[in-house]
Amino acid sequence: MLQRLHSTSARLVLAVALAFLAAFLLLGAGVYSRVLASLDRDTREFVRSDAADLLALRRDAGARALLDEVDARSRDPDQDDLLYAVFDRDGRRMAGKPVPHLPRRNGWTSFRDASVADRPRVIARVVALDDGGRLLAGMRTRAEDGFLAAMQRAALLALVLAAACGLLVGWLTSRWVGAKLARLDDTARRIAGGELGLRVPADGSGDPFDRVGARLNAMLDRIDALVDGVRHATDHIAHDLRTPLARMRNRLEELRDAADVDTAGRDALDAALLESDRLLQTFAALLRLSRIEVQASTEAMPELDLGRIAADAVELYAPSAGAEGMRLLDRSTPAPMRGDADQLFQAVVNLLDNALRHAQAGGDVVVSTMADADGVVLEVADRGPGIAEADRSRVFDRFERLQPDRGTPGSGLGLSLVRAIVIRHGGRIELQDNRPGLRVLLRFPLAGGDQPPVSS
Template sequence: MSRPLRSTSTRLALAVMGTFLLAFVLLGAGLHVAVSTLLLQDARELVRTDAAGLLQLEREGGRAALVQELRERLDAPEDPDAVYALVAADGRAEIGDVPAMQAASGTRWATFDLAGKTARGDAQSRRVLAQLQPLPGGGTLVTGLRLQSQDRFLALMLRTALVALAVAATLGALAGWLTSRWVSRRLGHLDRTAARVGGGELGLRVPLDGSGDAFDRLGRRFNAMLDRIEELLGGVRHATDHIAHDLRTPLTRLRNRLEDLRHRSGTTPAERAALDGAVQETDHLLTTFGALLRLARIEAQAAASEGPEFDLSALVADAVELYTPIGAERSVRLVPALTPARVRGDRDQLFQMLVNLLDNALKYAPEGSEVGVSLRGDAAAVLCVDDQGPGIPEGDRERVFDRFQRLEAHRGTPGSGLGLSLVRAIVHRHGGRIELLDRAPGLRVRVVLPRADTTGRIARAEPLE
């Protein structure tokens, strides 16, 4: 239960519901107090008027007239809720059925329970509001009113309020849920856009509704930030591409001249060895620039979801067959486990992706180990390349996809640091996702591509085997 309560949406829903219920309880309590006070004032006014009439009768006709009037009212009551009594100085009731009470020294109000059956046949005790007035000849006149009608009305109000509270709690929960859903939906656009931009879709932007509220302003600032990031990255990419393109021609000329010098007569073995090293370095630069240009072309191309349909397993089998002799030279065995998986896209680019993945796996796999290549086509085409090498630390797994990024432990091995950048660009162009996972020991490169009979990009992670 602790994790849902830490959710901002849950806390927002609870806050809305709590505020709704608190407002309802305060309103209901205020209404109950106001109605109760009004009913009590009305009851006091009725008792006061009735008592004034009896006192007037006592002043005009004496104690006998008052006693006779009280007995007549008790024998044949006009108001079944009216209560009358005459209490002696010792607190004993001379007329009427009221509990023993102290004689009044002055006019005062009292509330007590009166047991016994009422005129309606109700045997339950009822609250009585009474006015106690001392009489000139001694004793106390008790004039009261049963509050059972007021109590029943207040009880009905309480039951109605409880039902209304349950309805209000339901409506409050619904209002809180709808509010949290609305907020989550507005933030969801931002979250999904950030996730997809982080996955490489730099041209994606947050949809705006034009309302100008806080969420809309946040979306505008987020889009402005993405525009600036895309502009900066585009400038760096274009500069890199132009450099790569402009340097290929002079590098090619330089390599040709080095080749001429190497094959000239009279070149000493030491000079030939130096020229061989220079030619290798030049070839490495040309390969790097070629990879940069290929990467730039792939990133500039539209999505390949409308490409021709083919079986990816056949392409994987060709790549495994191509690299099996290379693996045998290094005493590394390739172990394929392929099932049919039909995809759409560019066969040449996907083959380039497979070549780069297998080349990396064989480069870092220890001698005498195996490299597993599996493909399954369930909800999506899932390709896994597993090696038993040193692996990649978790903190570096995203960084290795950047251009020219190489781990310190791998800087002594051949390569330019563009292989995984090229792989990720191909995967993203085909609407897929690439992940680097720990095999302990070794590394698993998992590529998830949409099947040919599905549309859209891969959004959810497939379960690990």
């Protein structure tokens, strides 16, 4: 029983109970609005009745009687909170007290009476007369406003108390729940960074957070077993297939170079060598992708300049772009971050290779980097056919190739490798429309101040 009282669930129940106290304060605000509406309604009823009496007097005794009655009521000190005025068709006041402004439309209006020191609120009704003039009858709401001001002071005090209680409850709840979630978050962050052997610590309370932690640990155990199985299978593939493939390629090369091979046979062997090279490259890319996906995060890696890496990749690909009738433009600026220079260079190279393969002849491929308060951005933009929005999530899958690319050289692992490198560096990748073409944006966090210095 005592253990349950100290659980996070019990504390949240207490927080909910305190929240009901805040609900009562909201109820008080509702009561205030209802009282305000009721007072305004009573005032309107009084003003409506007063205006009706004056109109009846004019109808029975004539316009002069209305003007005299309005002047008499305006001079009566016992009716100081009542406001009466009669205007002709041109808006000139013919009788009654001065009015700050005469509304253009007939009906109800509300304004502050600037002719009085405390500027009380006035609720008035404007009625059209049959001669084109207008009658204004109103009432200053001093008494109502005083009562409402007292309610507002009480409500303000209650609001301050509620705010203090809310801050206290929020602080306690934040500490209680935050401590629970922080352990889950820290463990998940470190596991995502490659520390697959970590587990969520349990406090033995048996509350929902503790049970979630236990289930997460069980899931991690299962994932760890599956990852180990995949890793072992990959190692066996590397051991059992890579060497025979390389041996087969060498034998094909020996056959091609043999003296008794005619031209047709040599062409066939060249095609077989090309296919074996592609197979070996695909296999190497797949192995590298698997290794990157299980590597730890980049927190302890040296600082580097992503702009310099992008510039090097542009310099490498500029000749081949020119040979294809395209221009490769470098607009990179210094962009400091933490990471693996080889992997980031590989990511830029893959993006350039993809852009140049799909860009139109005579078009430009623009590579740019920049750094701001939010992080580091690398952008590669081409003028090719682009990727339909519905297909943008699929191109990151392994061996995924869109219909127009089928039959062209490539393994379908380029963007998968780019995404793995970006995730390992704590970034994200976005595909956008370049109108026409494709814009690929890689976003990374800035280099932290407590990391190792820049490597030379």
